[in-house]
Amino acid sequence: MAIEKPNSYRAGPDEAGRFGIHGGRFVAETLMPLILELESAYEAAKADPAFQAELDDYLEHYVGRPSPMYFAERLTEHFGGAKIYFKRDELNHTGAHKINNCMGQILLALRMGKTRIIAETGAGQHGVATATVAARFGLPCIVYMGETDIERQKPNVFRMRLLGAEVRAVTSGSRTLKDALNEALRDWVTNVEDTFYIIGTAAGPHPYPELVRDFQAVIGREAKAQMLAAEGRLPDTLVACIGGGSNAIGLFHPFLDDTDVAIYGVEAAGRGIETGAHAASLTAGSPGVLHGNRTYLLQDDDGQIIEAHSISAGLDYPGIGPEHSWLNDIGRVQYVTATDDEALEAFQLCSKLEGIIPALEPAHALAHVARIAPSLPKDHIICMNMCGRGDKDIFTVADALEVTL
Amino acid sequence: MSGGAERIAARFQALRAEGRAGLITFLTAGDPNYEVARDILFGLPEAGVDLIEIGMPFTDPMADGPTIQLASRRALDAGMTVTRTLELVTEFRARDRETPIILMGYYNPIHHRGVDKFLAEAGAAGVDGMIIVDLPPEEDAELCLPALQAGLSFIRLATPTTDDARLPAVLTNTSGFVYYVSYTGITGARTLDEAQVAASLARLRRHTELPLAVGFGIREPEQAAAVARVADAVVVGSALVDIIRGAAESDGGIDAGLPGRVHDAVRALARGVRGARMGGEG
Numbered sequence: 199m200a201i202e203k204p205n206s207y208r209a210g211p212d213e214a215g216r217f218g219i220h221g222g223r224f225v226a227e228t229l230m231p232l233i234l235e236l237e238s239a240y241e242a243a244k245a246d247p248a249f250q251a252e253l254d255d256y257l258e259h260y261v262g263r264p265s266p267m268y269f270a271e272r273l274t275e276h277f278g279g280a281k282i283y284f285k286r287d288e289l290n291h292t293g294a295h296k297i298n299n300c301m302g303q304i305l306l307a308l309r310m311g312k313t314r315i316i317a318e319t320g321a322g323q324h325g326v327a328t329a330t331v332a333a334r335f336g337l338p339c340i341v342y343m344g345e346t347d348i349e350r351q352k353p354n355v356f357r358m359r360l361l362g363a364e365v366r367a368v369t370s371g372s373r374t375l376k377d378a379l380n381e382a383l384r385d386w387v388t389n390v391e392d393t394f395y396i397i398g399t400a401a402g403p404h405p406y407p408e409l410v411r412d413f414q415a416v417i418g419r420e421a422k423a424q425m426l427a428a429e430g431r432l433p434d435t436l437v438a439c440i441g442g443g444s445n446a447i448g449l450f451h452p453f454l455d456d457t458d459v460a461i462y463g464v465e466a467a468g469r470g471i472e473t474g475a476h477a478a479s480l481t482a483g484s485p486g487v488l489h490g491n492r493t494y495l496l497q498d499d500d501g502q503i504i505e506a507h508s509i510s511a512g513l514d515y516p517g518i519g520p521e522h523s524w525l526n527d528i529g530r531v532q533y534v535t536a537t538d539d540e541a542l543e544a545f546q547l548c549s550k551l552e553g554i555i556p557a558l559e560p561a562h563a564l565a566h567v568a569r570i571a572p573s574l575p576k577d578h579i580i581c582m583n584m585c586g587r588g589d590k591d592i593f594t595v596a597d598a599l600e601v602t603l
Numbered sequence: 604m605s606g607g608a609e610r611i612a613a614r615f616q617a618l619r620a621e622g623r624a625g626l627i628t629f630l631t632a633g634d635p636n637y638e639v640a641r642d643i644l645f646g647l648p649e650a651g652v653d654l655i656e657i658g659m660p661f662t663d664p665m666a667d668g669p670t671i672q673l674a675s676r677r678a679l680d681a682g683m684t685v686t687r688t689l690e691l692v693t694e695f696r697a698r699d700r701e702t703p704i705i706l707m708g709y710y711n712p713i714h715h716r717g718v719d720k721f722l723a724e725a726g727a728a729g730v731d732g733m734i735i736v737d738l739p740p741e742e743d744a745e746l747c748l749p750a751l752q753a754g755l756s757f758i759r760l761a762t763p764t765t766d767d768a769r770l771p772a773v774l775t776n777t778s779g780f781v782y783y784v785s786y787t788g789i790t791g792a793r794t795l796d797e798a799q800v801a802a803s804l805a806r807l808r809r810h811t812e813l814p815l816a817v818g819f820g821i822r823e824p825e826q827a828a829a830v831a832r833v834a835d836a837v838v839v840g841s842a843l844v845d846i847i848r849g850a851a852e853s854d855g856g857i858d859a860g861l862p863g864r865v866h867d868a869v870r871a872l873a874r875g876v877r878g879a880r881m882g883g884e885g
Contacts, residue, residue, distance in 0.1 A: 226666045227765060380664075499715075501712035
């Protein structure tokens with residue numbers, strides 16, 4: 199099927215919340231009025247300079263933006279090819295890009311008069327970021343987290359509890375991120391009057407994919423200005439990891455119409471695509487409908503959702519944000535994969551050469567950088583989103599390396 | 604109008620003629636396995652069920668509580684598929700040509716099979732209508748309109764959050780009957796508030812002449828009777844699925860008496876519904 203190239207890659211979604219065939223509003227009727235209310239509240243907030251000013255103020259003084267653009271000199275030397283820059287979103291308050299979105303959404307919740315916050319979390323980074331903003335603004339917060347993830351991300355569970363959030367263990371299904379999302383939706387459909395659902399990634403029913411993207415696009419806007427300041431031009435290549443894809447769409451979106459910039463999204467290939475134990479919905483999935491949107495999903499012949507696998511809990515999701523699905527279909531972004539082992543290798547290399555312990559999520563992005571950088575010319579500029587720090591992952595990595603702590 | 608939509612209309616017409624509300628039961632296809640589910644299904648009309656909802660198992664039933672989530676899980680673990688669900692309907696339809704069958708579930712298994720293919724197969728199997736939880740009117744072009752074109756009813760859920768401004772959108776393209784969800788929340792979570800339901804149905808009747816069924820939170824024959832006084836049909840799901848769950852989770856596992864126990868519970872509900880004659884609605 200030939201898809202016509204749009205005039206702009208940045209115009210979506212349309213009024214029905216679609217990016218091409220992807221996106222939409224596939225939710226129960228009980229939630230539909232809430233989603234329409236959110237859409238109009240967000241439209242009003244976007245048009246209100248006071249909202250943006252307030253958000254910018256918190257991003258600067260509370261989150262710590264702008265995050266630096268760092269020239270990774272030793273990795274550049276090590277690979278011997280392209281010049282590698284990291285967009286340092288792991289230096290944000292709470293240690294990942296997740297708080298950019300949480301800050302935007304909680305200000306929206308306050309504007310809408312909502313008094314109770316819910317969220318889902320996989321690795322716990324979004325849960326921690328949500329619990330953080332809920333604490334900052336004094337709202338009760340409930341975080342749904344799969345029992346399996348609670349077990350493998352204990353430090354983040356404790357962080358959330360310190361921040362005053364209630365972490366509810368999800369025991370249904372595969373007990374991971376997708377089930378936490380189901381359970382958060384079940385909470386929302388029950389508590390329709392007072393509750394605001396802070397979704398952690400650029401997926402879900404419209405307007406969430408747009409709203410989360412807009413709140414994360416601060417990453418790409420800063421990166422553009424910082425690259426111009428550092429190099430006098432835009433980078434040649436962008437690389438970011440993809441679970442649901444919020445850090446990636448945040449970096450990519452401001453660059454989509456700069457068509458000389460090559461863009462790579464890196465999915466988790468887990469133990470290898472051929473083993474079936476992976477989380478690469480674009481590479482190995484097909485379009486389907488889950489969690490309120492149409493997008494690429496890991497599913498079986500009967501349309502049942504298949505459990506994802508990745509060493510990185512943050513990428514361990516059988517779907518992907520709908521805008522990525524569309525960017526894949528039209529070919530503007532190239533989606534590639536990195537395995538658990540490749541990510542582990544990149545994780546260790548970055549720690550040793552740059553003194554930066556990356557989260558396992560961006561370690562997947564770095565694994566792709568490691569693949570392409572050596573053969574690229576020295577004046578080729580790669581900008582990679584270092585979207586989270588790896589402190590949370592040290593137990594997982596120790597396990598994988600068979601080290602007893 | 605062919606097959607499906609006609610069978611639903613004929614059943615509600617007959618109920619009106621009898622001056623009573625109907626009983627609709629929900630059970631998941633293939634729960635706890637194909638054979639037992641078939642035995643349960645085949646006995647439902649005789650036990651007093653007027654319309655049958657069959658749940659299509661799905662891995663991620665976002666609008667359902669634990670009882671129906673586990674029913675899906677049991678069915679999938681026992682090898683249930685969309686193909687087998689349609690076979691179950693075909694087998695039922697060979698024995699019973701009057702009782703309407705409504706498939707209830709989530710969109711993805713249908714989407715994955717292909718809408719046109721699914722509708723043709725469902726029509727041929729003897730399915731009369733569908734309730735697809737995650738397809739609001741905003742997504743009518745996906746399945747609702749093709750289903751209507753294929754002669755199948757598309758039954759929409761109206762909920763306490765569906766206000767007067769939104770009702771017309773929800774009712775457009777709805778056919779067969781309207782399913783009023785008695786509370787905001789997931790299936791099996793609580794009991795319904797009879798006074799609130801009566802008021803909501805009165806509001807709905809100002810907007811539609813379609814029969815009104817009420818579901819969510821009806822477990823006991825007395826509740827069924829109370830709802831039957833104000834609604835055109837009463838839907839019971841989790842209370843019946845809990846009987847299967849009880850057997851599946853017991854030490855003895857599924858026993859030969861399970862279908863009989865489900866049918867006994869259905870008979871009690873049917874007596875409740877039939878005993879509550881509707882006053883002046885006929």
